[in-house]
Amino acid sequence: MAPGAAPAGVPTELPRRLGFWETTLIVIGVTVGSGIFRVPASVADTVGSPLGAAAVWVAGGIISLCGALALAELAAAFPEPGGVFVYLREVYGRAVAFLFGWMYLFVGPTGVAAVAVVFGEYLGRLLGFSGVGVRLLAAGAIIVVAAASYRSVRGASVLQGAATLGKVAALAAIVVIAFLLGDGSAGAFAAGAPAPADARWGGVGLALVAALWAYNGFQDMLPVAGEVRDPGRALPRALVAGTAVVVAIYLSANAAYLHVLPYAALRTSPLVASDAMVRIVGSVGAAAVASAVIVSTFGTVNALVLTQPRVFYAMADAGLLFRPLARVHPRFATPHVTIVAYSAVAVVALWVRSFEQLAEAFVLGVWPFLALAVAGVIVLRRKRPELARPYRTPWYPVVPLIFIAGTLWVVGSALVARPVTTLGGIALTLVGLPVYALWRRAATR
Numbered sequence: 001m002a003p004g005a006a007p008a009g010v011p012t013e014l015p016r017r018l019g020f021w022e023t024t025l026i027v028i029g030v031t032v033g034s035g036i037f038r039v040p041a042s043v044a045d046t047v048g049s050p051l052g053a054a055a056v057w058v059a060g061g062i063i064s065l066c067g068a069l070a071l072a073e074l075a076a077a078f079p080e081p082g083g084v085f086v087y088l089r090e091v092y093g094r095a096v097a098f099l100f101g102w103m104y105l106f107v108g109p110t111g112v113a114a115v116a117v118v119f120g121e122y123l124g125r126l127l128g129f130s131g132v133g134v135r136l137l138a139a140g141a142i143i144v145v146a147a148a149s150y151r152s153v154r155g156a157s158v159l160q161g162a163a164t165l166g167k168v169a170a171l172a173a174i175v176v177i178a179f180l181l182g183d184g185s186a187g188a189f190a191a192g193a194p195a196p197a198d199a200r201w202g203g204v205g206l207a208l209v210a211a212l213w214a215y216n217g218f219q220d221m222l223p224v225a226g227e228v229r230d231p232g233r234a235l236p237r238a239l240v241a242g243t244a245v246v247v248a249i250y251l252s253a254n255a256a257y258l259h260v261l262p263y264a265a266l267r268t269s270p271l272v273a274s275d276a277m278v279r280i281v282g283s284v285g286a287a288a289v290a291s292a293v294i295v296s297t298f299g300t301v302n303a304l305v306l307t308q309p310r311v312f313y314a315m316a317d318a319g320l321l322f323r324p325l326a327r328v329h330p331r332f333a334t335p336h337v338t339i340v341a342y343s344a345v346a347v348v349a350l351w352v353r354s355f356e357q358l359a360e361a362f363v364l365g366v367w368p369f370l371a372l373a374v375a376g377v378i379v380l381r382r383k384r385p386e387l388a389r390p391y392r393t394p395w396y397p398v399v400p401l402i403f404i405a406g407t408l409w410v411v412g413s414a415l416v417a418r419p420v421t422t423l424g425g426i427a428l429t430l431v432g433l434p435v436y437a438l439w440r441r442a443a444t445r
Contacts, residue, residue: 015333018227020234022157026303027221027242029164033300034118035214036171036253037273037293044267046207050188050258053266056204057254060211061247063406068218068243069393070374070400072236075222076391077380079231081335082314083222083307084373091376094320095436100369101315102432107365108311109346111216112304116141117350119297122290139347145302146343149309150329150336153227156306163299170292171249174273178256182280188263205413212367212410214250218243219370220303223310232390305346309338319443320436364414364425371407374400 018026044053074087085104089097120138124130129137149156184190218239228234253273257266260276269275273293277285313335316325329336377393377400393399415422 016227016229016231017154018157018224018234019229020238022161023221023224023228023234023238024242024245025161025164026157026224026307027218027238028168028245029160029299030220030303030307031215031217031242031246031300032164032167032171032249032296033115033217034293034297035216036250037289037296038118038270039210039214040254040257040272041267041269042210043207044263046210047204048267050263052204052207054254054258056207056211057251059204059406060208060215061251063208063212063403064215064218065240065243065247066399066403066406067370067374068239069395070377070403071219071222071370072239072391073377073389073393074373074380075225075235075239076232077387077389079225079228079235080314081223081226081310081317083225083311084219084369085223085311085314086225087373087376088369089318091379092372094318095433096372097318098315098320098436098439099429099432100372101311101320102435103365103369103429104308104311105345106428108308109342110349111366112142112301112308112346113138113350115297115300115304116346119294119301122293122297126287126290126294135351138350141298141301142305142343142346142350145298145305146339148302149306150334150339151332153224153306153334156302160299160303160306163295163302167292167296167299168245168249170288170295171253174277174289174292175252175256177280178260178276182256182260182276184259186262186279187260188258188266205409206418208406208410209364209414215246216366217300217303218246219366220307223307223314226310236391305339305343309335309342312342313338320439364411364422365429367407368411371404374403 040053043056044050047053047056071084071087075083078086078090080086085097085101088100116138117134119141120129120134120136123137124134127133127137145156145159148159221239221242222235225231225235228238257272257276260279261269261272265275266272271289274286274289277289279285281288312321312325315321316323316338325338325341326335327337328334378397380387381396411422
């Protein structure tokens with residue numbers, strides 16, 4: 001046996017066990033999490049008007065859908081574990097792909113930590129926990145789903161499917177109840193509702209940072225591309241269908257909130273879904289929403305732990321990260337080392353940062369690389385016209401250009417409003433360049 005080769009019978013690649021429906025549910029499940037329950041207040045407060053808030057959610061939906069339509073072309077052309085890391089490597093080379101992976105080492109686990117914090121807050125409220133107890137519940141959720149993903153990608157996807165169906169049903173129920181039983185005469189769009197005195201359309205770009213946290217997730221299915229059956233067909237269909245469902249859910253939920261709540265109440269309500277239901281059905285509504293949030297956030301934690309470690313698996317497999325992270329479990333055929341390492345970092349992250357800090361760091365870290373990946377659709381159409389493309393982005397090049405312009409708008413708005421945070425994130429990413437050089441030098445010795 002050659003040095004470093006796997007023993008006979010030990011898997012060296014991740015088997016393709018996921019179909020279209022499982023993959024679509026992952027897209028929905030990883031996206032619909034804490035954002036739709038926490039972010040609407042932040043968006044409303046930043047723009048200061050009902051029309052501005054509605055515009056932010058519509059714009060976020062359009063940007064996200066354009067991103068999904070464009071990335072689907074790359075997913076079908078390169079159906080490998082790693083997702084965006086693979087696309088950046090194929091388009092721009094290993095150095096840019098490494099920068100994405102380097103950034104993801106820091107902000108990837110913060111995404112799951114942010115969602116787990118919300119899970120802990122709501123479950124802690126039902127159980128009478130606070131402070132340290134909330135963080136322990138959040139850590140427990142990460143550990144439980146990590147064990148499921150360690151054991152079986154199929155089992156984790158079944159758990160994901162159940163959680164996704166539960167959260168979609170819960171949000172649909174909130175929307176239906178709000179419009180059927182809610183008092184629209186007290187809502188933000190009611191006739192005679194007072195106009196906010198501090199409406200500011202200049203805040204739309206910054207509010208999109210928060211909204212895109214809620215929409216973020218459509219790309220998080222891509223790291224499991226190497227485990228999807230018939231990827232040329234299933235991947236683009238699942239990505240586009242799942243994102244379209246999420247956009248419909250979010251627009252409906254925000255319309256329901258604006259229908260029931262006065263704008264002044266909406267912009268100061270971090271628990272907006274709960275406040276909306278309390279106005280309609282009293283304290284029973286608050287308990288029902290809390291249960292819905294618990295199911296929703298648990299499902300998203302599960303989806304993130306299922307998908308994101310595959311980025312580091314792909315990096316290690318390409319020789320750009322520690323080789324043990326590319327190991328495949330001899331019995332379970334899962335990237336078990338990466339799952340454990342990723343989950344450990346996420347547990348540490350939830351103890352040192354707040355939800356808002358975790359969410360903002362994730363959006364400003366990930367979305368510029370998503371824009372680079374989407375630009376790769378245009379680059380590859382010119383550089384590699386012969387590349388097999390089972391799926392081609394519709395309305396090309398308008399769709400990828402909309403996503404790129406939207407991302408630049410968001411990052412530019414954050415740079416103006418939060419220069420220290422934004423520049424700090426950029427500096428942290430660029431530190432990856434000398435790290436890459438040192439890594440390559442060590443690898444050639």
